[in-house]
Amino acid sequence: MSGNGPVHVLQSIPFCPDPAQCRRILRVEGNVRREKELADLLEQAASKARPKVVWRACVPEFLGSGRTALNGHCFSSKVLAKLLRGAVKDAGSPVVFPFIATCGEELGHWASAVTGKLRAYWAHTLTRLALKTALDRLEAELKPFGRGVLSRVEPGIPKDWPVTEQPGLFALLAHDDGPVAQLNEYCVMRPLSSISGLYFFSKKAVPPCTYCVLPTCRGKHAPKSRPEPLFCLAGKSGEA
Numbered sequence: 001m002s003g004n005g006p007v008h009v010l011q012s013i014p015f016c017p018d019p020a021q022c023r024r025i026l027r028v029e030g031n032v033r034r035e036k037e038l039a040d041l042l043e044q045a046a047s048k049a050r051p052k053v054v055w056r057a058c059v060p061e062f063l064g065s066g067r068t069a070l071n072g073h074c075f076s077s078k079v080l081a082k083l084l085r086g087a088v089k090d091a092g093s094p095v096v097f098p099f100i101a102t103c104g105e106e107l108g109h110w111a112s113a114v115t116g117k118l119r120a121y122w123a124h125t126l127t128r129l130a131l132k133t134a135l136d137r138l139e140a141e142l143k144p145f146g147r148g149v150l151s152r153v154e155p156g157i158p159k160d161w162p163v164t165e166q167p168g169l170f171a172l173l174a175h176d177d178g179p180v181a182q183l184n185e186y187c188v189m190r191p192l193s194s195i196s197g198l199y200f201f202s203k204k205a206v207p208p209c210t211y212c213v214l215p216t217c218r219g220k221h222a223p224k225s226r227p228e229p230l231f232c233l234a235g236k237s238g239e240a
Helices: 018-026 032-046 078-090 105-114 117-143 163-172
Strands: 008-011 052-057 060-064 066-071 073-076 097-101 151-154 194-202
Touching: 008 117, 008 163, 018 032, 018 117, 052 117, 060 078, 066 078, 073 105, 073 163, 078 151, 078 194, 097 117, 097 151, 097 163, 105 117, 117 151, 117 194
Parallel strands: none
Antiparallel strands: 008 052, 052 097, 060 066, 066 073, 097 194, 151 194
C-alpha cells in the first residue's frame, strides 16, 4: 500500500464477551448470585453492542519543528514525529494509519442507563471490552500492510501531543456516514469507551503506555524498568 488511501469503516464487528474472563476480571467467581447477575448483563451487552472503527492509510510529511502533516492535516508533537520517522526508517513502511475506535453509541447508551453502582461498573467494563474488540479487529485489518510490530499512539499520550488536536483526526477521518464517535468542545469523546490515534509499524514494540503521564494504572503493561510513566490503553488483556 502506498499513498493516502480512502476512509474505511468497520461496523459489523461481533462482540462476544467470554463469561469466564468477565467473571475473573470483575472478581465474581464462586458467587452464584453475582454470576447470574453478570450473565444477564453479558447477554444484554452482546445484543446491544455495535463496536465500530474508522481508519485510513496516510503517508506522513515531516515539516520540521515537530510538525507532521497527514493528508493536509498538521499535527504538532516532537515525540510523534520521532516515532513516525522511526517507523518509516526502521519498519520500511511509509504509511501510518489514523483511526477512531469505539464501543458504539448503542452500547454506550445502554451502559449509561444501567442502575446500581456495581452493575454500572460492570456495564462500563463491558464497554471497554467492546472497545478492545474493535481495536483487535482493526489490528487484524492492518497487519498485512507492513512488516515489524504494529504500535499505536493517541493524542494526550505522549504529553506533547495534546488532546486538543483530536479535531484534526476527526476531520482526517470524515466520511459520508458521519462520525463513529462524537467529540465535544472539551475534546472528550462520546461514548467514553472510544479512542482516536495513529497506528504504525515499528522495528520494536512501542507499548501504548510508554509515554503516559499517569503514575499508576491497573492495566499498565509497558516494562516497569522503562524511565517513562506508564499507562493502559484499553487494557492489554481486556482489563478496564
